[in-house]
Amino acid sequence: MEFSxxxxxxxxxxxxxxxxxxxxTxxxxVLHLLKQPKEQTGFLAQAIVTMREDIKYCESCHNISDSILCEICANKNRNHQIICIVExxxxxxxxxxxxxxxxxxxxLGGKISPIDGVGPSQLNITTLVEKVKSGSVNEIIFALSSTMEGDTTNFYIYKQIGESEIIISTIARGISVGDELEFADEVTLGRSILHRVPFEKAFKNN
Amino acid sequence: MEFSxxxxxxxxxxxxxxxxxxxxTxxxxVLHLLKQPKEQTGFLAQAIVTMREDIKYCESCHNISDSILCEICANKNRNHQIICIVExxxxxxxxxxxxxxxxxxxxLGGKISPIDGVGPSQLNITTLVEKVKSGSVNEIIFALSSTMEGDTTNFYIYKQIGESEIIISTIARGISVGDELEFADEVTLGRSILHRVPFEKAFKNN
Structure with missing residues (x-):
């Protein structure tokens, strides 16, 4: 493409x-910006630079935040004994x-993926293990991608936590709500049968 | 969408x-920018602001340019007697x-479109008419969209130029190269028959 x-x-x-x-694209x-008032481009540039410069990460959960603790971690009405682990x-x-x-x-900030050069040390795993070992946690829920890398990460953390008395669960894998059964893949369908839930419980929170 | x-x-x-x-999207x-080095966001912001602040328009043809005349208008090897009119x-x-x-x-910077509130005065038509009337032009080619607005603009400029001795043409309308005939709309197909070109000429510049 040649530009004048x-x-x-x-x-x-x-x-x-x-x-x-x-x-x-x-x-x-760029041509759209040229047609808008000059200030608009200024606002856009300002917003992304300020965002990049001033953004903080929650000291506790590593979520993005405007202050030291994110709104979720700072909220006393939430149950701080259940931790949901996400990428x-x-x-x-x-x-x-x-x-x-x-x-x-x-x-975590990602998942263990040797192909992309991401090892456990690049992820926020140590702080999680410390938190669990400090005894303030009752349950952890793994909510990572249902892929090889996600499962590897799950397993690594599981091993790191070792033998503690907390409940460890993963989010349910099964047929997506609204999906036709005939189009579901075998593995998903198999898992959804293996991990079937009592009928009454299944529709409780719907 | 809630943001933390x-x-x-x-x-x-x-x-x-x-x-x-x-x-x-x-x-x-934004999350992509967060994962990149801070400088990258700075470069992006800088590039769009500088572009918006410092951009110039060619005094002759209103194309975007870094100097008073754009590269095309400043090029003496080009034929300055033929003007192609674009939106x-x-x-x-x-x-x-x-x-x-x-x-x-x-x-032109657009086309006449009453629905969008664009009239002839918002477009670069006066300078074009002056250029044509100054006598330095041999031929003008209309290369606007093949829409109602494009045709209106064509016609308006045509009337403004009045009776001069220059050649006035529009780009050819017809079947797109690579298109199947059966999927072409009737108007296009009709025009392509009406404005058929001698066989030898058609393949000369292919």
Missing amino acids: SKLIEKAVNEMSQLPGIGKR ALRL DIRDVMAIENTGQFRGIYHV | SKLIEKAVNEMSQLPGIGKR ALRL DIRDVMAIENTGQFRGIYHV
Whole structure:
């Protein structure tokens, strides 16, 4: 792609570094900004720079936060004895949106993936193990991706925690709500039969 | 969508102002920036602000440019007697990429569209008419969208230019190269028959 302006070219190149944004989309965004008032571009630039510079991570659960403790960890009405372990801050938002969980979270910051060069030391595992061993936790729930990497991470943490008397569970795997049975894969279907739940319990929280 | 950080929320809101970017995509972009080095966000912000502040428009053709005249207008090897009239700077890039045009351009900055509140006075029409009336132009080519608004704009400019002795043409409308005939709409197919070209000429520049 040839640009008649070096300024445009530079802006497009920077924009196209973002995931899912190619050169063409980047150009469309840049030309859109050109048509808007100058302040708008200023606001956008300011917002992302401030966000990147001033963002903090919760000291307890490693969720993003504006203060030392995130709103969830600082909330005394939540059950601090149940920890839900997630990969990413996006997962916290997703689970919060369900409204089904009133405990606290622990954000690992990824999952163990040798292919991507991510080992246990790059994840927030030590602080989790310490928290569990301090005895203040009753239950931990693994809510990681249902993939090889997710399972590896689950297993690693499970081994690290060792023999403690807390309840360890993982989120249920089964048929998605609204899915037709005939299109479900065998492994999922098999698991959903293996981990069947009492009928009355299944519809309690629906 | 609930955010655990006001900074994130603000960045997402600003990002989602961009066309084609919803809240979810904006969040994905923001979380991506959080994982990259701080400088990267700085570079992006800097690039878009500098672009927006310092961008110039070519005094002759209104294309975007880093100097008073754009590279195309400043190029003496191009034929300054043929002007291709386009809506947008993106169209200049598209036509340049074909490598089939060696004249210069005139960017209108839009098309006449009463629904969107765009009248002739908001477009760069006066400078075009002056240029044509000054006598330095041999031919103008209309390369606007093949829509109601495009045709209205074509017709308006045509009337403004009045009776001059220059050649006035529009780009050919017909079946897209690579298209199956059975899927073409009737109007396009009709026009392609009406404006058929001599066989030898059709394949000359292929």
